[in-house]
Amino acid sequence: MNTARPPGPRGHWLLGNVVEYDKDRIAFLRRHHREYGDVFSFDDRTVFTIDPQLTHQVLTATNHDYVTELGPFAGSSALHAAGEMISPWMRARRVVRPALADAAASGMDARIVAILDAVLDRTAGRDVDVLPVMLDFAGHAVAELCLGEDAAGIPELLAANHAALLPFEDADYQLPAWVPSPRNRRFVRVHRRTMETLTRLVAARRAEPARRPPRDLLDVLLGAHPAMTDKSVTTTLWSILVGGHGIPAAALTSIVRELAIRPRLAADLADEAGPPAGAAPSAGAAPSAGAAPSAEAAPPAEAAPHGRLPLAEAVVKEILRLSPPAWMMTRVARTAVTLGEWRLRPGDEVLCTAFLIHRDPRWWSQPDEFDPARWETARPAPGTYLPFGAGSRYCLGAAVAMRQLTLATSRIAQRFHVHAPNAVAAEPEFCGRLAPAGLRAEFRFGE
Structure with missing residues (x-):
């Protein structure tokens, strides 16, 4: 040795x-x-x-x-x-794992597609920075998965956390916590506000009658036997929310880049998905920039089920190989x-x-x-x-992420032509979650 x-x-x-x-x-x-x-x-x-x-x-x-x-x-x-923290975290994983399994997660398929439609419809006719758009989508999707009807405001908090964490991910050194630098103060302020919000939501839901069957991950956590403490529930929610925000968004940004570079691939994905249901909404009918996506704001979500999208799933696997967000x-x-x-x-x-x-x-x-x-x-x-790690800390939401990314890839190709003149030049940026730097695109409704 x-x-x-x-x-x-x-x-x-x-x-x-x-x-x-x-x-x-x-x-x-x-x-x-x-x-x-x-x-x-x-x-x-x-x-x-x-x-x-x-x-x-x-x-x-x-x-x-x-x-x-x-x-x-x-x-x-x-x-x-x-x-x-290992023991309580592993127990929390055992509690929520069945709710994040592939079969259980399929119940979110229609909502995932509807959320994506609403987010992308807001960009209609505009050249946009792709990563923030995908962060918006992923934030709404994971917030609804975790908190259901109580998800209002959580995507915005996730966006604030993402912005506050970026300076730490970009730097190889950091000042001690007691140094009142702008980035230190910002991180502490945003993190405290997030944890206070989640703590209030957990306490309020705990005071309500238990819902059977559970409608979201918070219901699952509160229904655990023996009961989990509010602090453990809050910490678990925080981990799942953060993990389900930046990683899917980075992966989708890389996927959008490939769809822009490879129109033949995009056409094949669209053929696999079939024609989109409903007419594309006009820009004026899309929800306002500050509104939460809703099923009513989008065309009916009739993307093919996960198991019938082999090309989309293969594209996702290949993107996760070439550009793993983690x-x-x-x-x-x-x-x-x-x-x-x-x-x-x-x-x-x-x-x-x-x-x-x-x-x-x-x-x-x-x-x-x-x-x-x-x-x-x-x-x-x-x-x-x-792409999702390995061992006992293998990504808890891997099945959910694969469903979400596969459905989103298929739906984007099904409904849009992606026009991104800087796609080839937008190389991956090796800091934080790996994604093409500065990728801009216009999502044009397909004809």
């Missing part, structure tokens, strides 16, 4: 590798992967791995040897606190553990680079080619396909 640190670039004597990494993150990783191999050090506490077997080992050992990424302002006690997954060692031939200390971070694993020719044929047809036979080995 080698007890030394993995090799890696030394970097600047004061700033280490931060400046070089921030110039071009993926070029930095590719370069040092070639030089040092599948495991290399970024600094004294951080290790990158591009090895599928080691990545799978780390992800499946989460909750035992590792915890998930610590949040902004994580102090010296954060590692212990994260360990104490392109980097961080785990923090709870104790002294081994990573291959290397030994890690408590508090060391392991960054598992899904993007590079997904494009590695050792595991994928023509890895940089967009080829949905590969999913007719593809059976990825463990650790080689990680």
Whole structure:
């Protein structure tokens, strides 16, 4: 067993590798992967791995040897606190997992399509920044899934949280929480307002008679036996809301880019979906920019069921391979553990680079080619396909996300021609959730 640190670039004597990494993150990783191999050090506490077997080992050992990424302002006690949260979080996962399974999630299909219709109808005839539009859609969809009729105002809070978190995702350093910087104050203010709102909603629903059957995830959580505390319910809602917001939005932004670049693919998807039901609404009939999407504001939602959209599903899988929104997954060692031939200390971070694993020719044929047809036979080995992670912290909403993304991909191709002159130039931005930077598009009603 080698007890030394993995090799890696030394970097600047004061700033280490931060400046070089921030110039071009993926070029930095590719370069040092070639030089040092599948495991290399970024600094004294951080290790990158591009090895599928080691990545799978780390992800499946989460909750035992590792915890998930610590949040902004994580102090010296954060590692212990994260360990104490494992048991209640895993119990909450067991409670809501059946409600997020593929069969159960199918009950949301019509609403997902109606929400997407209403959001995109508001853009009719206008050139728009695609990512905020998809964040709007994903925010309304996950808010309704979690809170049903009490979802009003939650998409706006999710948008505020997304904006407040971006500076932390873009930077490789952060000032301590006690420094009153603008980004620190903004994050604390938005997070506090969100948690207070969710706490009020949980308490109000708790005071009502139990609803049978449950109508949303909050009902499911409040119906757990033995009962969950309000704090645990609130924390679980927060995790699902945030996870169901940024990741689907980033994936859909990448999907829109491909539809704009590949009109033949868009036409094939439209053929698979069949003609849209109802006439396209006029711009004047669309809901106002501040209005929540409603089923009545959109044409009847008659997209084909998830299982009858094999091309759309293959397109989603291929986009999640080429541009996984969670392109980097961080785990923090709870104790002294081994990573291959290397030994890690408590508090060391392991960054598992899904993007590079997904494009590695050792595991994928023509890895940089967009080829949905590969999913007719593809059976990825463990650790080689990680859009939703792996192990005990495998994305709880993976089935919901696949349904949502498949339906949305099909519906966009079914109803719209995507016109995006800057689609080719809008390259993925490697910070936060991976999505094409600055992609703009016009969603033109199909003829």
